[in-house]
Amino acid sequence: MSDAASLGAADPVRRTYEIEDPTNLYFIHPLSARLVPVFAKYGVTPNAVSLIGMGCGVLAGVAYHFYNAHWAAVLGFVLMLAWHVMDGADGQLARLTKSYSELGKVLDGVCDYVTFTAVYVGLAMAMSRYMGGWAWALVACAGLAHAVQSAAYEMQRQEYNFLGWGRQSAALPKLDSRPRGVAGRLHHLYARVQLWASGGAAAFQAEFAARLAADPRQDATLRAAYREAFAPVIRRWGVLCANYRTLGLFVAALIKLPALYFVFEIVGFGAILLILLEAQKVHYRAFLGLKTI
Numbered sequence: 001m002s003d004a005a006s007l008g009a010a011d012p013v014r015r016t017y018e019i020e021d022p023t024n025l026y027f028i029h030p031l032s033a034r035l036v037p038v039f040a041k042y043g044v045t046p047n048a049v050s051l052i053g054m055g056c057g058v059l060a061g062v063a064y065h066f067y068n069a070h071w072a073a074v075l076g077f078v079l080m081l082a083w084h085v086m087d088g089a090d091g092q093l094a095r096l097t098k099s100y101s102e103l104g105k106v107l108d109g110v111c112d113y114v115t116f117t118a119v120y121v122g123l124a125m126a127m128s129r130y131m132g133g134w135a136w137a138l139v140a141c142a143g144l145a146h147a148v149q150s151a152a153y154e155m156q157r158q159e160y161n162f163l164g165w166g167r168q169s170a171a172l173p174k175l176d177s178r179p180r181g182v183a184g185r186l187h188h189l190y191a192r193v194q195l196w197a198s199g200g201a202a203a204f205q206a207e208f209a210a211r212l213a214a215d216p217r218q219d220a221t222l223r224a225a226y227r228e229a230f231a232p233v234i235r236r237w238g239v240l241c242a243n244y245r246t247l248g249l250f251v252a253a254l255i256k257l258p259a260l261y262f263v264f265e266i267v268g269f270g271a272i273l274l275i276l277l278e279a280q281k282v283h284y285r286a287f288l289g290l291k292t293i
Contacts, residue, residue, distance in 0.1 A: 021238030032088030053086025057115025065122035067253035142265040
């Protein structure tokens with residue numbers, strides 16, 4: 001077994017530190033790590049942790065509905081931080097207990113979207129009092145932009161863990177295969193969205209796999225080269241992680257201008273995504289020595 005394969009066979013409990021955003025690395029995930037042994041001791045499942053986090057997210061949406069009161073904005077922010085901690089804990093717990101499942105991956109993503117949907121709806125209801133139907137249109141467009149941006153961000157992280165470390169738990173399903181069951185179909189659909197929003201990732205992965213197949217002896221070398229080249233690149237994608245949205249929502253609510261956040265979600269984060277995708281294509285071509293990808 002190659003070095004990369006042996007490393008991939010045993011996923012770490014914590015996420016891959018070299019591509020982690022500093023807000024996760026030094027704040028959120030250390031808090032999550034303190035809870036994981038407690039959950040494991042009492043038999044709490046990763047899916048249950050995801051649902052607890054989603055409950056915090058829904059309550060955050062209720063709090064943000066009353067954002068005009070400073071205490072409500074602060075409470076909404078604290079509840080969203082609690083969701084972030086649980087969101088980190090469910091993955092750590094799954095890796096610790098080796099309890100991976102398609103349902104778990106889908107549930108984790110669903111809980112993320114439910115949390116932000118609750119917060120967006122809570123703010124939209126409040127904003128509609130002075131913006132009318134335009135508030136709902138603005139929030140709906142922001143929500144769609146958020147979904148695409150998040151799918152692209154998670155795709156880059158999955159690709160790094162799969163190609164850089166050979167972790168099969170990070171592999172995307174084959175899109176030409178027939179998914180089984182509701183969870184399998186939902187996971188299949190989510191993967192399609194990820195690939196659609198990932199630029200040249202599919203072509204790059206195909207070429208990477210072809211090179212490995214041509215000479216399996218270069219497995220460890222090629223993966224190490226990939227990690228060295230792409231770890232700094234993937235860290236840049238951290239600007240699209242949920243943490244900065246949580247902070248942005250809090251600041252916008254605190255100054256009583258939540259509409260500014262939704263405009264930035266569409267225009268600001270949208271522009272950042274396009275820049276990151278174009279830069280990623282350049283890095284793909286440079287790594288493989290190709291003219292196009």
